[in-house]
Amino acid sequence: TGQSEILVDMDVLQARNLALTSSGALLEAFPELTLQPIVRDLMAERRELETVLVVGADGAIRVHPDTRQIGHRYVRLPSLQPAAATVRLKPGEMLLADATTIMAASPIVLASGQRLGQAIVAMRRDYLESAIADARRRQWLVLGALLAVGTLFMLVLISHMLRPVKTLRAGLERIGRGDLDTPLAIQDHTEFGLLAETMNRMASQLKTAQIEALDKERLASEIALARTIQQSLLPEPRLERDPFVMVGAHCQAEEVGGDYFDLLPLPDGRIGLAVADVSGKG
Numbered sequence: 001t002g003q004s005e006i007l008v009d010m011d012v013l014q015a016r017n018l019a020l021t022s023s024g025a026l027l028e029a030f031p032e033l034t035l036q037p038i039v040r041d042l043m044a045e046r047r048e049l050e051t052v053l054v055v056g057a058d059g060a061i062r063v064h065p066d067t068r069q070i071g072h073r074y075v076r077l078p079s080l081q082p083a084a085a086t087v088r089l090k091p092g093e094m095l096l097a098d099a100t101t102i103m104a105a106s107p108i109v110l111a112s113g114q115r116l117g118q119a120i121v122a123m124r125r126d127y128l129e130s131a132i133a134d135a136r137r138r139q140w141l142v143l144g145a146l147l148a149v150g151t152l153f154m155l156v157l158i159s160h161m162l163r164p165v166k167t168l169r170a171g172l173e174r175i176g177r178g179d180l181d182t183p184l185a186i187q188d189h190t191e192f193g194l195l196a197e198t199m200n201r202m203a204s205q206l207k208t209a210q211i212e213a214l215d216k217e218r219l220a221s222e223i224a225l226a227r228t229i230q231q232s233l234l235p236e237p238r239l240e241r242d243p244f245v246m247v248g249a250h251c252q253a254e255e256v257g258g259d260y261f262d263l264l265p266l267p268d269g270r271i272g273l274a275v276a277d278v279s280g281k282g
Helices: 002-025 032-045 125-176 191-233
Strands: 049-056 061-063 094-097 101-109 115-124 238-241 244-247 259-265 271-277
Touching: 002 032, 002 049, 002 094, 002 101, 002 115, 032 049, 032 061, 115 125, 125 191, 238 259, 244 271
Parallel strands: none
Antiparallel strands: 049 061, 049 115, 094 101, 101 115, 238 244, 259 271
């Protein structure tokens, strides 16, 4: 992971910085007086470090967190094998690792090119694995928090977007109950607003059509009543007076006609015939 690579690179850089600091100190009679506090502070600041030491050109330990090790010969563990580093190693630098330790070594070289020894910084692998696990847990926590915030945001957004739908549904229910006078009030420039305007126009048109239908129904009822009245005024269709048989019929051009006829038996036995027309149809 990125954090593990950063820690490994820090080991290499720390060994490189320690080598630069040690180049002048190793020329002194007692380099541990200068370097021992630096090593001790470094171990205190970076708890993941296993050891920090400076080895002279003769292989003897010149600086060590445990002062009892100073002067002993440094023996590198055979289990340490070269490992890959993301930072570019300089000539003479090494990055070694085994199952428990990751070690970076940087040569201590004077400006003249004389090699005085090497600076070694070793880190515990279990700390590295713990750091990786912690980083993964933090990533999962951050991801979970982002998902929770995203879900909450989506719920709020969906609720806001569905608010016009509730208004539209309530408006449709009112129209279904016959309320065509209450308009839908949706101040929205989206498709919901256009749909509300369409529904308001539809309700207005339905109300107009309803009024027209009522007027037509009332007119039809009045025409039917007029037709019934007209038919009741006409005489029996057949009248017999020997030797005559008189038959009359009336067929209006429209629902109600303006024509009228009647057969009138007179006292002296004659038959009166009445035919009338109402003006207004040309």
